[in-house]
Amino acid sequence: MDILPLNIHSCGRGHKKEWFQQIRRDFNPAVVAIQETKCGTIDDSWMESVWLSPKFKFKKKEAVGFSGVMFLIWDTNTFNANQAIKGEFYLVIKGHWVGIVEEIAIVNVYSPHSHSKKLRFWKELESLINFKDMLWIICGDFNEKQDEKNVKLTLKNWCGSVLKNLDSDITEHAKTFEKWDLIAESRSLTDAELSFWLNERKIWLEKEKLKLNMLKKKARIKWALEGDENTKYFHKFIRHRNNKNAIHGLSINGVWSEDPKEIKDEVFRYYSNLFKRGSSINTGSLNFNASLISHEGNEMLEAPFCEAEIWHVIQCCGSTKSPRRHRFNHKFYTKYFWLIKEDLKIALDWFWSNYEISRGCNASFITLIPKKSNPVALGEYRPHHSHWKLL
The missing domain is CATH 1.10.287 (Helix Hairpins)
Structure with missing residues (x-):
C-alpha cells in the first residue's frame, strides 16, 4: 500500500506546487494525506495540477486555527472510497483497496498541541475505531516530540508488561x-x-x-x-x-449447574431416555398391497458380501469426513483397500453369519450444535453425527 503522509508547511508558496509534483513523479503514491496547508481553502484546479492525472478524487476538512485545510487525495484506479468522516483534528475515508477484500479506513491526523485536547482527540478516535471492525491505517502529524528510540522503548515496555509469559x-x-x-x-x-x-x-x-x-x-x-x-x-x-x-453450564430440573459431573450425567440421562423411547405404529395406515421385491432381488439381499460390493460402498463414502476414535477417515480405506480387503471381508462375513455386531464397533461421536445463542437446556441443542460407516 503506497500511502504518503505529507506536512507541507503552507501550500501558498510558489515552489510548493513543483515540489509536490516531483514527489508524485518519484514515489507515485496511491494515497496522499496532507496536513498544515496554512490555507483557508484550495480550489480543485490546484489539486488537479499537482496530481498530474485526471483519475483522482479528494476529500478535505475545513481549516481549524492556523493549520489550514486538511486533505486526503487518492488514485481511483487503486482505491475506491465510499464514505468520509470529519472530526475536529482528523479526516477519514473508508472504502476498498483494489485486490483486498476487507474494507479499509485511512485516517489523516493533525493532532493538537495541548495535552488535554490530545486526550480528547485520541478518545474520540478510539471510539471511532472500536465502532466497526475493519482495517485501520492512521497517518499524519501527531505533534509529538519523542524520538524513534523512545517510541520503540515505550512499545517494548508495554508489550513486556502485558504479554510477558502469556x-x-x-x-x-x-x-x-x-x-x-x-x-x-x-x-x-x-x-x-x-x-x-x-x-x-x-x-x-x-x-x-x-x-x-x-x-x-x-x-x-x-x-x-x-x-x-x-x-x-x-x-x-x-x-x-x-x-x-463448549457447554459450560446447563439448567437441570430448573436449577442452573456448572458442575461438570452433573452436566455429563444429565447429558447421558437425557439422550439415553431419548433413544429408548418407543413409538407406536398405527397399522391401519399401512398399505399391505405394496409391491413386493422379486425372488431374484430377495436372493441378492440375502447373499454374502462380495469384494466388488464392499469396494463400491467405500468409494461412495466421503473420504475426508471427520475421523473416528481410531483417527482414520475413509481416505485410509480407499488408499489401502488392497492391503485390508481380506480382513474387511472376514469381518463382514462374520456379521452375515451371526447377525450381530460386537459392542463398541458401531460407536460414534455426536456433536451438540446450539440452535440459538446462549443455550441453557439440552433441548436447545441439535445433535449431529458426522461419520460414515461401512456397515
Whole structure:
C-alpha cells in the first residue's frame, strides 16, 4: 500500500506546487494525506495540477486555527472510497483497496498541541475505531516530540508488561482446568473446588482472548493481502471458537449447574431416555398391497458380501469426513483397500453369519450444535453425527 503522509508547511508558496509534483513523479503514491496547508481553502484546479492525472478524487476538512485545510487525495484506479468522516483534528475515508477484500479506513491526523485536547482527540478516535471492525491505517502529524528510540522503548515496555509469559500462563491454566475436569468425572466437587475450577477456566479463556487479539492485529494485513488461511492466528481462532462453543453450564430440573459431573450425567440421562423411547405404529395406515421385491432381488439381499460390493460402498463414502476414535477417515480405506480387503471381508462375513455386531464397533461421536445463542437446556441443542460407516 503506497500511502504518503505529507506536512507541507503552507501550500501558498510558489515552489510548493513543483515540489509536490516531483514527489508524485518519484514515489507515485496511491494515497496522499496532507496536513498544515496554512490555507483557508484550495480550489480543485490546484489539486488537479499537482496530481498530474485526471483519475483522482479528494476529500478535505475545513481549516481549524492556523493549520489550514486538511486533505486526503487518492488514485481511483487503486482505491475506491465510499464514505468520509470529519472530526475536529482528523479526516477519514473508508472504502476498498483494489485486490483486498476487507474494507479499509485511512485516517489523516493533525493532532493538537495541548495535552488535554490530545486526550480528547485520541478518545474520540478510539471510539471511532472500536465502532466497526475493519482495517485501520492512521497517518499524519501527531505533534509529538519523542524520538524513534523512545517510541520503540515505550512499545517494548508495554508489550513486556502485558504479554510477558502469556503463552506459559495459558498452558498452565489450561492444564489445571483439564486436571480438575478429570477429577470432576470421578466425583462431585465441593463448593470451594468448583469455585476454583470455574475461576481457572475464566482466567484461561481471558488470556486466550488476549492472545487471539494480538495475533489478529499482527496477521491482519498479511491475511488480507495474501489470503493465507494457514496462519497461527487462524488456528488460534478455531481453538478459541471451540472453547467458546463448549457447554459450560446447563439448567437441570430448573436449577442452573456448572458442575461438570452433573452436566455429563444429565447429558447421558437425557439422550439415553431419548433413544429408548418407543413409538407406536398405527397399522391401519399401512398399505399391505405394496409391491413386493422379486425372488431374484430377495436372493441378492440375502447373499454374502462380495469384494466388488464392499469396494463400491467405500468409494461412495466421503473420504475426508471427520475421523473416528481410531483417527482414520475413509481416505485410509480407499488408499489401502488392497492391503485390508481380506480382513474387511472376514469381518463382514462374520456379521452375515451371526447377525450381530460386537459392542463398541458401531460407536460414534455426536456433536451438540446450539440452535440459538446462549443455550441453557439440552433441548436447545441439535445433535449431529458426522461419520460414515461401512456397515
